[in-house]
Amino acid sequence: NAGVMQNPRHLVRRRGQEARLRCSPVKGHSHVYWYRQLPEEGLKFMVYLQKENIIDESGMPKERFSAEFPKEGPSILRIQQVVRGDSAAYFCASSQTGQGPEAFFGQGTRLTVV
């Protein structure tokens, strides 16, 4: 991978708690994508952000999920009041130009809700 850092790698939360997933893009990249990988499924697009702006959130569940990419610091994917169905691997990708195919992926955060 080309330097996208996600943390934590593994996260366990009890039902009803909040989960915060962090993504530091490749240095110089200002475009970030979040994808979710459910068991036995491919990756599904969730949200596309540029610095301080949400460009496309068509893949985000309408409730409990939010994302931000502040001017300084990592991009954050926040899941409030987690439920068992939120258990998945969440991947972040970053790119310089905003073209999805040129994005580099992080190693993912595996969220387990117990």
Next chain:
Amino acid sequence: GDSVTQMEGPVTLSEEAFLTINCTYTATGYPSLFWYVQYPGEGLQLLLKATKADDKGSNKGFEATYRKETTSFHLEKGSVQVSDSAVYFCALSDPSQAGTALIFGKGTTLSVSS
């Protein structure tokens, strides 16, 4: 909408066997096509890509040809190794839309034994 369909796995092969993983797509425009590989516990890595009809993408002994007439992008390798064991994802994107996210197939697990 656009979609990607991959052959279901798992695919189990002996070392040095020939590999084919089928991928077909549905798209309204002229997508770019990709194969990504995910090794155990890792994020996705771009394996190869093709941006127009009849293009052949190749990398690490893997090849795939963009076939517009059959809307296919099958992945092939002449002689697999144990180290090729991973999950392979076919994906597409619409390059006419800046920042477009990738659309993934469900993935095909390849297991190679010595």
